[in-house]
Amino acid sequence: MANTIYTALPTTIFTVMSGLAREMNAINLGQGFPDEPGPLAIRQAAAEAVINGNNQYPPMPGIPELREAVARHYARFQGLDLDWKSEITVTSGATEALACAFLALIEPGDEVVLFQPLYDAYLPMVRRAGGVPRLATLKPPYWRFDRAMLESVFSDRTRLVVLNNPLNPTATAFSEADLTLLAEYCVRHNAIAVCDEVWEQVVFGDTVHRPLMAFPGMRDRTVKIGSAGKMFALTGWKVGFLCASPPLTEVLAKAHQFLTFTTPPNLQTAVAWGLDNSADWFATMPGALAASRDRLARGLEREGFVVLPSQATYFLNIDLPASGVPDGDVAFSMRAVKEAGVAGIPVSAFYEADVVTSVLRLCFSKKDETLDEGVRRLAKARALYR
Ligand code: PMP
Numbered sequence: 001m002a003n004t005i006y007t008a009l010p011t012t013i014f015t016v017m018s019g020l021a022r023e024m025n026a027i028n029l030g031q032g033f034p035d036e037p038g039p040l041a042i043r044q045a046a047a048e049a050v051i052n053g054n055n056q057y058p059p060m061p062g063i064p065e066l067r068e069a070v071a072r073h074y075a076r077f078q079g080l081d082l083d084w085k086s087e088i089t090v091t092s093g094a095t096e097a098l099a100c101a102f103l104a105l106i107e108p109g110d111e112v113v114l115f116q117p118l119y120d121a122y123l124p125m126v127r128r129a130g131g132v133p134r135l136a137t138l139k140p141p142y143w144r145f146d147r148a149m150l151e152s153v154f155s156d157r158t159r160l161v162v163l164n165n166p167l168n169p170t171a172t173a174f175s176e177a178d179l180t181l182l183a184e185y186c187v188r189h190n191a192i193a194v195c196d197e198v199w200e201q202v203v204f205g206d207t208v209h210r211p212l213m214a215f216p217g218m219r220d221r222t223v224k225i226g227s228a229g230k231m232f233a234l235t236g237w238k239v240g241f242l243c244a245s246p247p248l249t250e251v252l253a254k255a256h257q258f259l260t261f262t263t264p265p266n267l268q269t270a271v272a273w274g275l276d277n278s279a280d281w282f283a284t285m286p287g288a289l290a291a292s293r294d295r296l297a298r299g300l301e302r303e304g305f306v307v308l309p310s311q312a313t314y315f316l317n318i319d320l321p322a323s324g325v326p327d328g329d330v331a332f333s334m335r336a337v338k339e340a341g342v343a344g345i346p347v348s349a350f351y352e353a354d355v356v357t358s359v360l361r362l363c364f365s366k367k368d369e370t371l372d373e374g375v376r377r378l379a380k381a382r383a384l385y386r
């Protein structure tokens with residue numbers, strides 16, 4: 001009748017929670033998107049491109065201006081040497097880039113190493129492509145893997161490794177030592193790494209984003225995925241980048257040509273402009289977000305919540321049991337949105353089974369008053385248990 005991978009799937013937690021938040025008129029600290037509309041100059045560049053630019057099919061791999069700008073951007077920020085013609089493909093968001101990577105690189109029966117918590121799109125897409133997931137489980141408060149874990153999930157059938165760094169929902173960035181270890185395993189098992197680095201530009205303080213592609217032996221076995229939506233706080237834009245060595249790019253482009261074929265040319269033009277003209281934005285955006293993170297963290301701590309550190313992304317996490325919440329993350333998030341008017345995301349939604357049910361993810365890319373009201377309502381939600 002229909003494909004059982006999809007018939008068995010629930011609606012994504014982000015849609016469920018945003019729907020409930022609308023219905024309950026709640027403060028939405030669930031789905032990750034900013035309150036602010038995003039940089040005006042880039043939106044103006046898009047508007048200009050809609051009115052006066054090309055609105056017919058752009059070139060299949062992306063417009064040259066954008067692919068060149070992506071190569072320059074990654075050279076500037078991450079020291080990578082990507083050839084725009086043979087190593088960069090523009091996709092309709094990182095989501096399409098992930099689908100391209102899984103469809104183009106997995107042969108049915110191949111093993112795919114993934115780390116949970118994982119972004120909820122990964123597993124269904126990997127399975128639909130015929131991959132056999134091998135899950136390593138990361139746990140709070142450090143969310144790290146080690147050699148023993150890698151030893152237990154890698155095998156001689158490992159084809160792909162999927163790494164999300166910085167990691168949504170944990171808000172952590174993997175250390176140099178952890179990435180070195182993972183690179184060692186990728187090389188030893190001749191595996192390709194699919195690196196979802198959509199949060200690469202949203203890192204705070206001393207944290208430096210290190211692309212796995214730059215580690216020894218990884219240059220030609222890594223598919224690096226970025227997202228303009230995350231770089232420019234324009235999450236609805238859905239302009240993504242696939243960066244990989246020429247032989248990988250060739251096959252990735254074949255998946256892209258029959259998934260979406262192209263990505264709206266006006267948005268590509270605006271992102272190309274943005275990448276070359278946003279030094280100020282890239283310099284100030286993380287600091288502004290870190291101030292929001294700190295405001296939410298301090299507010300929660302004043303109310304007696306225990307907050308886990310957040311190095312990156314739009315998110316911070318609450319340790320529920322340590323915060324005096326005597327309920328699992330799903331039950332608490334449901335009561336919080338329905339009875340106290342505040343939405344968060346239960347982190348168990350990012351696990352295949354309910355391995356970790358003690359953490360609630362909150363989005364802080366919001367106005368101060370939204371964050372303050374969110375704190376008040378979370379305190380009210382906890383008080384429901386007294
Ligand atoms: N991967 C991760 C880890 C994400 O958090 C997101 C979106 N929030 C995506 C992929 C999807 O990115 P895009 O909107 O560019 O498809």
Ligand code: GLN
Nearest residue numbers: 014015030031032033168
């Ligand atoms: N990535 C965003 C988040 O983690 C949501 C994206 C989506 O709604 N699929 O909240």
